[in-house]
Amino acid sequence: NFMLTQPHSVSESPGKTVTISCTGSSGSIASNYVQWYQQRPGSAPTTVIYEDNQRPSGVPDRFSGSIDSSSNSASLTISGLKTEDEADYYCQSYDSSTWVFGGGTKLTVL
């Protein structure tokens, strides 16, 4: 079964840039789209990146997504960090017609 692996946690200071990785277990991560979800405590997930690198309306351009085929990984980069970006972030892709999630990364902005 296809799996996605994320770092458990990352931390960075306000105003800095952070990148969260999401590594596929097999095959090519570039074969299917990757989405990224933000989940603040006590709230439902919201989409910050879809189809690898697309931002929904209302998501600031400080959020960007990319794919690196050489490392079979996707990345979420957040620049100009704000305290409001502190949240859990999940990557999601596909295995056949099912969704596969990474384990989530807790971003601390300190």
Add this chain to the structure above:
Amino acid sequence: EVQLVESGGGLVQPGGSLRLSCAASGFTFSSYWMHWVRQAPGKGLVWVSRINSDGSSTSYADSVKGRFTISRDNAKNTLYLQMNSLRAEDTAVYYCARERNWGQGTLVTVSS
């Protein structure tokens, strides 16, 4: 505006049943595959089930296969999850979702 509103959660005893509903609005419900995703307390997101746009094809996580049934009523713009033989490990917030949109979730607690 896309809206997904779940309902039907609550406290149920082990071995019991519950049916979750998800009312959809703001988009052409009958055109979209829909999913259920759950999140146990303090844990990550786990995909549970999906159904295609006309309800003719479904898929389930191994952990719920044979116990949960996903269905939809396109005339009512509503997605369902029938949960039988519930276990303590099914305790979670259940979200309905489509590509890019999530509901607010409904809490299911399985406990005696």
